[in-house]
Amino acid sequence: MTTGSVNPRRADTRRNHERILATAAKSLSGSGEVSFNAIAKQAEVGVGTVYRHFPTPEALILAVYQREVRQLVDVVPSLLEKNTPEQAFRTWTTDHLAHYMMTKRGLADALRTATASRGALPASAYKAMVGAVSTLLKANVDAGTVRPDLAPETVLRGLGGLLYLDPNGEWRRDVASLVDLLWCGMGTCRD
Numbered sequence: 001m002t003t004g005s006v007n008p009r010r011a012d013t014r015r016n017h018e019r020i021l022a023t024a025a026k027s028l029s030g031s032g033e034v035s036f037n038a039i040a041k042q043a044e045v046g047v048g049t050v051y052r053h054f055p056t057p058e059a060l061i062l063a064v065y066q067r068e069v070r071q072l073v074d075v076v077p078s079l080l081e082k083n084t085p086e087q088a089f090r091t092w093t094t095d096h097l098a099h100y101m102m103t104k105r106g107l108a109d110a111l112r113t114a115t116a117s118r119g120a121l122p123a124s125a126y127k128a129m130v131g132a133v134s135t136l137l138k139a140n141v142d143a144g145t146v147r148p149d150l151a152p153e154t155v156l157r158g159l160g161g162l163l164y165l166d167p168n169g170e171w172r173r174d175v176a177s178l179v180d181l182l183w184c185g186m187g188t189c190r191d
Contacts, residue, residue, distance in 0.1 A: 029103035085139035101162035147187035
């Protein structure tokens with residue numbers, strides 16, 4: 001009979017899986033290349049472990065992409081608990097989405113290659129992002145800080161400008177300017 005404790009081997013497997021994904025995300029954000037040997041070395045696992053978790057580079061690339069999106073979505077409720085709705089939106093955009101967009105450039109080429117052989121990106125990732133924006137917008141509509149007629153897809157398209165941030169430049173200032181511009185268009189500017 002089990003007492004609810006996790007089998008150490010299974011916990012170790014989950015830790016290895018997460019280390020591999022985190023290491024691959026760093027590698028892809030920089031070079032856009034996947035080397036199972038390099039990832040195994042940096043994640044401090046054997047190359048066989050990487051192959052057991054991800055049998056092909058395409059599988060690893062798609063898993064990294066889905067992990068990154070999941071992290072963006074999962075942080076929204078916590079931000080709304082700790083901040084006003086407007087501040088949650090701004091924090092999510094600056095501290096989470098902007099980082100994701102800046103590092104996604106390296107991942108973009110790898111994603112194109114991976115999806116060429118496996119088909120389109122999972123639609124669930126886009127839906128999850130729309131859901132995150134929708135949650136942030138709803139909280140702001142309820143707080144009276146944005147117009148109620150906003151489509152989350154439109155706001156997400158507006159945030160697409162974050163792709164052009166220079167991670168070595170004044171990106172925080174640029175994010176603030178973009179969010180201020182969007183915020184005015186979303187109906188919160190006062191004369």
